[in-house]
Amino acid sequence: MRPGLPTAAETARAVRAGIQVVRTEVLPRAERALGVARARWLFRSFRLGHGVAAYGTVSARNDGHAELGDKLTFLGGMLPTSVACYEGARLLVGAETQFNYGVSLEAWESVQIGARCMFASFVRVSDRDGQRISPIIIEDDVWVAHGAILLPGVRIGARSVVSAGSIVSQDVPPDSLAMGNPARSMSLDLVAREASSA
Amino acid sequence: MMMLGLGPTVARLKLRRCESVGLRPTVWGRVWIHGEGEIQVGHRVLFDARMAPIELHAQRGARIVLDDDVTIEGGSSIEAQSYVTVGARSRLGMWCKVLDNMYHPLRGNRHARPQSVPIVLEEGVTVGSRSILLPGAHLQRGASVAPGTVISRRIPAGVSVGGSPARVLRREVAR
Numbered sequence: 520m521r522p523g524l525p526t527a528a529e530t531a532r533a534v535r536a537g538i539q540v541v542r543t544e545v546l547p548r549a550e551r552a553l554g555v556a557r558a559r560w561l562f563r564s565f566r567l568g569h570g571v572a573a574y575g576t577v578s579a580r581n582d583g584h585a586e587l588g589d590k591l592t593f594l595g596g597m598l599p600t601s602v603a604c605y606e607g608a609r610l611l612v613g614a615e616t617q618f619n620y621g622v623s624l625e626a627w628e629s630v631q632i633g634a635r636c637m638f639a640s641f642v643r644v645s646d647r648d649g650q651r652i653s654p655i656i657i658e659d660d661v662w663v664a665h666g667a668i669l670l671p672g673v674r675i676g677a678r679s680v681v682s683a684g685s686i687v688s689q690d691v692p693p694d695s696l697a698m699g700n701p702a703r704s705m706s707l708d709l710v711a712r713e714a715s716s717a
Numbered sequence: 718m719m720m721l722g723l724g725p726t727v728a729r730l731k732l733r734r735c736e737s738v739g740l741r742p743t744v745w746g747r748v749w750i751h752g753e754g755e756i757q758v759g760h761r762v763l764f765d766a767r768m769a770p771i772e773l774h775a776q777r778g779a780r781i782v783l784d785d786d787v788t789i790e791g792g793s794s795i796e797a798q799s800y801v802t803v804g805a806r807s808r809l810g811m812w813c814k815v816l817d818n819m820y821h822p823l824r825g826n827r828h829a830r831p832q833s834v835p836i837v838l839e840e841g842v843t844v845g846s847r848s849i850l851l852p853g854a855h856l857q858r859g860a861s862v863a864p865g866t867v868i869s870r871r872i873p874a875g876v877s878v879g880g881s882p883a884r885v886l887r888r889e890v891a892r
Binding site: 596598637666682698699 | 749769770771772792794812814816821822823824827847848849851865866867880881882
């Protein structure tokens with residue numbers, strides 16, 4: 520074998536490694552840049568922080584006052600996420616909040632979401648349910664799991680967790696876990712140790 | 718296409734990212750398969766995604782097994798970090814979610830991933846629409862789940878459960 524030329528197997532390995540490098544280092548940045556650009560366009564009627572990225576389809580409308588914080592993430596997937604702020608309403612979303620696909624966020628009067636929250640797929644937040652309109656407040660570091668529904672007039676305390684599929688009709692205190700239909704809250708001290716994976 | 722008898726061929730094309738596909742698969746609509754894990758599909762499996770797409774997500778090293786004659790309706794999603802099996806003749810309703818990992822711990826660093834617990838659905842299980850199967854769910858033979866139920870534990874054979882938190886609605890009559 521001549522020393523100058525690599526064998527076919529070596530070439531294949533190098534090509535594969537190159538693809539790997541492209542996939543892990545170049546594509547995520549390109550994807551993020553694309554997401555940021557897409558979010559710029561989709562949320563053009565919103566007051567937008569910097570670094571908001573939309574990786575999938577989002578249907579956004581704003582007839583009121585909607586402010587999105589910095590570094591929000593809207594993931595894409597099976598269904599589009601929808602963010603709507605109707606006339607005279609106020610929608611505030613804090614920094615570094617993440618939304619999975621299919622989240623529906625509706626503000627008819629006021630919806631406030633804190634920083635570093637996580638919204639899983641198919642979560643519905645709406646401050647109007649046909650009978651009444653009353654504001655929803657979600658404090659910082661809240662995790663709302665898959666398919667949960669937040670009814671109007673609910674306040675969710677900081678660092679709380681709303682478990683999958685629950686329907687929250689009453690306030691959730693800070694540091695607690697809300698689960699069930701209607702959701703009951705229990706302290707997170709009862710279900711998880713500090714800083715451990717429960 | 719159905720008239721031309723191309724249904725199974727098209728279905729196979731749509732399921733090309735699966736490790737193995739059995740005889741005569743049927744796919745209506747869009748199935749979104751992603752992740753680097755293995756997905757094994759048995760014979761005569763039906764994906765009815767006409768209303769909403771179906772998601773199958775197996776992380777690297779994970780495995781999803783759909784046994785023979787399984788029906789999966791639209792909008793349901795199966796996400797595996799370790800192992801999810803759906804037994805023969807089972808039926809997953811619309812907007813179901815099957816997760817074998819919580820993805821985030823309840824407290825502490827939200828980006829650490831907790832341990833995953835395999836999900837097993839045995840034969841002839843019926844899962845209603847909008848139900849959520851959380852890590853640790855184990856539905857034994859012929860169990861049935863009412864719509865909108867959240868489950869994270871073992872359900873004995875022939876029992877039907879419903880509600881959130883889940884409760885037993887009816888036990889099978891003694892045979």
